[in-house]
Amino acid sequence: MSRRRTAILISGRGTNMSALISAAMDPGFPAEIALVLSNRPDAKGLERAAEFGIATAVVDHTDFAGDRQAFERQVDAALKDHRIELVALAGFMRILTPFLVNAWSNRMINIHPALLPAFKGLATHERALEEGVKLHGATVHYVSAEMDDGPIIVQGAVPVLDTDTPETLAARVLDVEHRIYPKALELVASGKARISGARVTAGGNDGETAEPLIWP
Incomplete structure (x- = not known):
């Protein structure tokens, strides 16, 4: 079975992230958690993901001076760099623009x-x-x-x-x-x-x- 490479996007502690990681530990689960990405470098969920050996990334929204699309282009690039197929938002506290929504249409939940x-x-x-x-x-x-x-x-x-x-x-x-x-x-x-x-x-x-x- 080919498992779909999935990224989880978080902004905080990531309790739903932990539930998804736990489910994906079953080799029969159809998704593997390949990346946890946060818009906040201090998000506690990043530490939790690293404990499971999952790749992590930070795209700090404050680095983009309110340019939401520039921020999302960096997020999109990180997802593509990790060959992500599906995206799960788990307490990702950013309002998305049509750019990212359309880029991941029917592949983001x-x-x-x-x-x-x-x-x-x-x-x-x-x-x-x-x-x-x-x-x-x-x-x-x-x-x-x-x-x-x-x-x-x-x-x-x-x-x-x-x-x-x-x-x-x-x-x-x-x-x-x-x-x-x-x-x-x-x-x-x-x-x-x-x-x-x-x-x-x-x-x-x-x-x-x-x-x-x-x-x-």
């Missing part, structure tokens, strides 16, 4: 701590509690030019409890993130995930869905 299309952007757990929703969760989706948009690959849901605070809700959602992101990468790297308009199916040649696209 992201995880967001909400059940998209609800609660795009930041402070998702606080907003979920304020709105009184009964279900909250996380979404893995293909990256598109619009923030927190793009065809949904996998979602995972948790109940919102009356006693929840943003911190307790965030902790349960994070557990779901660690479960669904490896599943989504597996579907994409194996070629099972197929985009049809705004939808993603993960079935056989007959188009029937053969893989769960929601957790649990």
Whole structure:
């Protein structure tokens, strides 16, 4: 089996990065983590990746004087230098321009701590509690030019409890993130995930869905 060379882009500690690395340690997993790249040289996740013997790279966005496309061209060059085939954003705190999104169209995925299309952007757990929703969760989706948009690959849901605070809700959602992101990468790297308009199916040649696209 040919494993797809995958880069993980991070800005901080990289907890979802660790979940992906753990999944990819299985030789039967269809993706190998070939690079961890950060826009911050002090990102704790870089140390964690190095402990696993994974190549790391830093493209510091502050070196580009607000020129986002110049920054992204350097990121793109680093990805190509490492012969990357797929990109997984894991807490990469940069708004992407169409340049990088188009360069990696249908080959870049992201995880967001909400059940998209609800609660795009930041402070998702606080907003979920304020709105009184009964279900909250996380979404893995293909990256598109619009923030927190793009065809949904996998979602995972948790109940919102009356006693929840943003911190307790965030902790349960994070557990779901660690479960669904490896599943989504597996579907994409194996070629099972197929985009049809705004939808993603993960079935056989007959188009029937053969893989769960929601957790649990």
